[in-house]
Amino acid sequence: MNFERIREKLNILADAAKYDVSCASSGSDRSNKNNGLGNASKMGICHTYTADGRCVSLLKILLTNHCIFDCAYCVTRKSNDVPRAAFKVQEVVDLTINFYRRNYIEGLFLSSGIFKSPDHTMERLVAVAKKLREEENFNGYIHLKSIPGASDELMYQAGLYADRLSVNIEVPTVSGLKLLAPDKKHEDFTKPMEKVKNEIVRYTTERKIIKSTPKYAPAGQSTQMIVGASGESDKDIMYSASYYYKTYNMKRVYYSGYVPVTHDSRLPAIGSKVPMLRENRLYQTDWLLRFYGFSVGELLNTQHPNLDMDVDPKLSWALRNLHHFPVDVNSADKHLLARIPGIGMQSVYKIIKARKFRKLNWDHLKKIGVALNRAQYFMVCDSRLWERRDMDAEKIKGMILQTSSGKFRNQYSTQLSLFN
């Protein structure tokens, strides 16, 4: 192995891959076969964290950053003047195995610029995964990017070796896509998604009948949307996200605050602040949709097309719907408990267990980990000291903001001062 050459390539191709935020290595439970190498654990492990606090669990690289397309938001686009490099299939295999054996990573996340044609590119990605599984007996995690426009046959093969497949939709609206990625058609994205979804459905049905049916993309598929590049509203983003969750059984949708990488009049200028708070609010919303039983229309609608920045989406919903409150924590069912601001899903289950033994009061709830500074306005418990004052939404919000110290508080106050 020519170490210096590999080093150069790795620097270029890791750098180009880092804007893809999905790092998840969870959701697959591949066990170790025949005393081979590795397994994929259900929870996924973060082996380290980047300087901005994101989980590093996979070796995330591009096979190559040569690309025949010119998508405006992408560093790899052909008109961009950057150093280019390409890994050989075997080089990626060696890197993955050696990193894995040293317990640096959970597996590989391989994406690529499109060289020659979508199929030509997809074929190489599949070749890496196949080699890892069949020659190295590797049972760790493999995430492959589905190249937009790749054929059904290749997508089928990809799923046989990979744990997860993803196509980044990147631009949440069709009009935005036309503007920013003129070479790509909306179907180029959805066709591979459709194929993968159908295969997953087919394989799971067959597995129910024949136990030994091999796995097909056991961790499912995911996609990513860029936030803040094409003037879309939070409603646009979350409605598309819900559409992808439903239509293609997506496991995850990722939201990535746009990092300006280019001078282009269609996009925010280089140096514009990455909309991290907004990204965070979108993830919170996504969470509420997937785990808390909210429907997207409750959180975002025509009267309310964008998320509040100063309070989280659940609190924001509660403030708009005070008629549902207060909820009695000693009798309410879990769906209602989950809607109280300051009570997370973990607390919901702890409350349900603990209240079998006694009626819960403020002290109990505090020990359980409920954020009372928020929750107190929306609930009653076994205590006469509950918040009885009849306050309106603005008042409650004010009281809560006074006592909270969220991680974006500073950022928010500087943002606020901009508008004063």
Added chain:
Amino acid sequence: MNASTTLVYDGSFNGFLTAVFVAFDEKINVADIQKNNQSQNGLFSETETVFTNVEKAKRVWNGIRNKSHNAISNVYFAFLSEAEGVEMMLYNYIQKLMRTKNGKYLDYSDSTVLHIAQLAKKVGREKHRMEAFVRFQLTKDEIYFANIEPDFDVLPLISKHFRDRYADQKWLIYDVRRKYGIYYDLDHVEMVSLNLKDIHHNKTVKSDAFTNEEYEYQTLWNDYFKSTNIASRINPKLHKQHVPKRYWKYLSEKKVTA
């Protein structure tokens, strides 16, 4: 009144469980349960030395497990915290557990239960951290070797994870603080103690115990770690919260390179 007795055991988990067995069996009024190398004579209590007995320990283990799976893992994890006085707390916990009828002892508003659960959680967190932060280095005799220095005695807890994952390579994980390690020889995992001259953390000076290739891969990993950073999103506080500083010296990506 029954005079109170301090039970002294050998420091092992089985030893502790045996002490619990003896206490229940002989209806001892327990003043304290102490490790033999830390035992202190209380002024007003008798001391009784407990000899570890795997059969007795097993009966206690099964007794707790039959009440609740969650409880047995809480007991084991909390024990490994090596927290001062944890034995008595566990003894109280087990007493409370045994008094419950249906075994589902999950009253988190009870302070002993809560405390044990919190200790167990801390140990559990470190178990996960160690599964993540172990960094193997390949020695010339083809053993993947790692030093760790965890706050709690987590080696027994992480053994299975590494056995399941690295089934086709020899590996050795050594706890520098507690001076023992676990070694997998392609067949099974065993406890070992070594006379380590050097503690191999991520220093830049190369040791000739390791292959040349080893250092090349460390450099590549280092590079990779650096290039994952997106400068416009930097957040050192969050970073340290995830990767506490006390672990840094064993992480090769934290090596200061030229």
